[in-house]
Amino acid sequence: xxxxxxxxxxxxxxxxxxxxxxxxxxxxxxxxxxxxxxxxxxxxxxxxxxxxxxxxxxxxxxxxxxxxxxxxxxxxxxxxxxxxxxxxxxxxxxxxxxxxxxxxxxxxxxxxxxxxxxxxxxxxxxxxxxxxxxxxxxxxxxxxxxxxxxxxxxxxxxxxxxxxxxxxxxxxxxxxxxxxxxxxxxxxxxxxxxxxxxxxxxxxxxxxxxxxxxxxxxxxxxxxxxxxxxxxxxxxxxxxxxxxxxxxxxxxxxxxxxxxxxxxxxxxxxxxxxxxxxxxxxxxxxxxxx
Numbered sequence: 139x140x141x142x143x144x145x146x147x148x149x150x151x152x153x154x155x156x157x158x159x160x161x162x163x164x165x166x167x168x169x170x171x172x173x174x175x176x177x178x179x180x181x182x183x184x185x186x187x188x189x190x191x192x193x194x195x196x197x198x199x200x201x202x203x204x205x206x207x208x209x210x211x212x213x214x215x216x217x218x219x220x221x222x223x224x225x226x227x228x229x230x231x232x233x234x235x236x237x238x239x240x241x242x243x244x245x246x247x248x249x250x251x252x253x254x255x256x257x258x259x260x261x262x263x264x265x266x267x268x269x270x271x272x273x274x275x276x277x278x279x280x281x282x283x284x285x286x287x288x289x290x291x292x293x294x295x296x297x298x299x300x301x302x303x304x305x306x307x308x309x310x311x312x313x314x315x316x317x318x319x320x321x322x323x324x325x326x327x328x329x330x331x332x333x334x335x336x337x338x339x340x341x342x343x344x345x346x347x348x349x350x351x352x353x354x355x356x357x358x359x360x361x362x363x364x365x366x367x368x369x370x371x372x373x374x375x376x377x378x379x380x381x382x383x384x385x386x387x388x389x390x391x392x393x394x395x396x397x398x399x400x401x402x403x404x405x406x407x408x409x410x411x412x413x414x415x416x417x418x419x420x421x422x423x424x425x426x427x428x
Contacts, residue, residue, distance in 0.1 A: 145245055146241070146244065146245045146248060146351065149248070149249070149252075149355065150227065150230055150231075150248075150351070150354045150355060153252065153355060153358050153359055154223060154224075154227040154354070154358045156358070156362070157223050157358030157359070157361050157362055157365075158223070158224070158358075160361075160362055160365050161220060161361070161365055161375075164365045164368070165372060168368065170372040171372075172371070172372050172373030172376075173373055173376070174373045174374060174376045174377025174378075174380065174381075175208075175373070175374075175377065177206060177377075178373065178374045178376075178377025178378060178381070179377040179380055179381040180381060181198075181199060181202045181203070181206075181377065181378065181381065182221065182225070182377055182378040182379065182380060182381020182382040182383075182384070182385060183381040183382070183384050183385035183388070184198065184202070184381075184385065185198040185199045185202070185378075185382070185385065186222075186225045186229075186381070186382035186383075186384075186385035186386045186389070187385035187386070187388055187389040188389075189225070189229070189385075189386070189389075190229060190385065190386050190389035190390055191389055191392075193328075194281070194328040195222065195225075195382075196218060196222075196281075196321065197277075197278055197281035197282075197285075197411050198411070199214075199218050199222070199378065200214055200218065200274055200277070200278060201278060201411045201413070201415075203217070203218075203374070204417055205413070205417070208371075208374065209370075209371035209374050210371075211270060211271045211274070212265075212266075212270050212271075212369065213369060213370055213371045213374075214270075214274065215262050215270065215274070215322060215323055215364070215369075216262075216361075216364030216367075216369040216370030216371075216375075217370045217371045217374045217375045217378070218378070219259065219321075219322065219357055219360040219361045219364055219370075220361040220364055220365060220370045220375040220378075220379075221374065221375035221376070221377070221378025221379045221382065222353075222357050222361075222378060222379075222382060223357045223358040223361050223379070224379045224382065224383060225378075225379065225382030225383055225385070225386050226350075226353040226354050226357045226358075226382075227354050227358065228382075228383055228386050228387070229350050229353065229354065229386050230350050230351050230353065230354025230355075231354075232386070232390055238300060238343060238344065238347060239300050239301070239340075239344040239347050239348060240300060240301030240302070242301075243301055243302055243307060243310065243311075243348075244347055244348055244351060246307075246311050247310060247311055247314040247348050247351075247352060248314075248348070248351045248352050248354075248355045249355070250311045250312070250314045250315040250318065251314045251315065251317060251318035251321075251327070251352035251353075251355055251356040252318060252352075252355040252356050252359045253315055253318065254314065254315035254316060254317065254318025254319040254320075254321075254356065255318040255319065255321060255322060255355075255356035255357070255359045255360040256359050256360070256362075256363065257315075257318075257319050258318065258319030258320065258321070258322035258323070258360065259322045259359070259360040259361075259362075259363030259364060260363050261322075262322045262323050262363075262364075264367065264369075270323070271419070272419070273323050274323060275415050275416075275419035276415075276419075277320075277323055278411050278412070278415035279412070279415045281411055282408050282411045282412045282415065284330075284333075285405075285408040285411065286408060298339070298341050299338075299339045299340045299341060299344070300340065300341055300344050302338055302339075302340065306338045306339070309334070309338060310334065310335065310338055313330075313331075313334045314327075314331070314348070314352060317330050317331060317352070318352065318356040318360075321353075321356055321357070321360065322360045322363075327349055327352060327353065327356075328345075328349050331345050331348060331349045331352070332345045332349075335348070
C-alpha cells in the first residue's frame with residue numbers, strides 16, 4: 139500500500155474509535171440507558187442494506203423516522219449521524235480495501251469530507267426546530283429528485299479517468315467539503331459525488347471508494363459535535379448502529395446478485411422519501427401556527 143492509503147486507513151480507525159469512546163462516555167455521564175425499539179433496529183437494517191447496495195441511507199432514515207413520528211424532528215440529524223458511524227465504518231473496511239481510484243485523491247477527498255462534517259455539524263447541532271424541519275424537508279426533495287434522475291438513466295455524464303489533476307483535483311476536494319457539511323442535515327453524498335466526479339471526467343466506479351470512504355470519516359466526525367451538544371436520541375441511535383451493522387453484512391455478499399432489481403427499489407424508496415418530505419414541510423407550517 140502507498141503512504142496515502144496507510145494514512146487513510148489509520149485516520150478512519152482513529153476517528154471511529156474516538157467517536158465510539160465519546161458516545162460511551164457521554165452515555166455514562168448523562169445516564170442514557172434507553173433501549174432501541176424493534177422498529178429502530180429494523181430501520182437500521184433496511185437503510186444500511188440499501189446503503190451497501192449504493193442507494194444511500196440518510197434519506198431513507200429521515201423518511202422512516204418521520205413516518206414513525208420518533209425521534210422528534212430536531213433530534214433526527216444527530217441521531218442519524220451518531221447511529222450511522224459504526225455501519226459506515228464497517229462499509230469502508232469492506233469496500234475501500236480494494237481501492238481502484240488514485241489513493242492521493244481518495245485520501246484528500248476523505249479528509250475534506252471530514253472537515254466539512256465538523257463544520258456543518260457545529261451549525262446543525264444548534265439550529266432551531268423549524269429551521270431543521272425546513273432544511274430536512276428540502277433535503278428529502280433533493281434526494282428524491284436525484285433518485286428519479288438515476289432511475290431514468292439521466293443522472294450524470296461518464297468518463298474513464300481514475301485520477302484527477304490540476305483544477306479538477308481542487309474542485310473535487312472542495313466539493314467533497316461541501317458534501318460533508320450537507321450530510322449533517324441529511325443530504326446524502328452518493329448522488330452529488332457521482333455527479334461532480336462524472337462532470338470532471340471520472341469513471342463511475344471511481345465514485346464508490348470515495349463515497350464510502352468519505353462516509354467512514356465524516357459521519358463519526360459529525361457525531362462528535364452532536365454528542366457534545368446532546369442533541370440526539372440515544373436509544374434510536376443504538377438501534378440504527380446495531381441494525382446497520384446487520385444490514386451492511388447482509389447486503390455485502392448480494393451486491394452483484396441484486397443489481398438488476400435496484401431500479402425498482404429506488405422507485406419504492408423515492409415514493410417514501412417524497413411522502414416524508416411533504417410531511418416534514420407541513421410540520422413547519424403547523425409549528426409556525428402554534
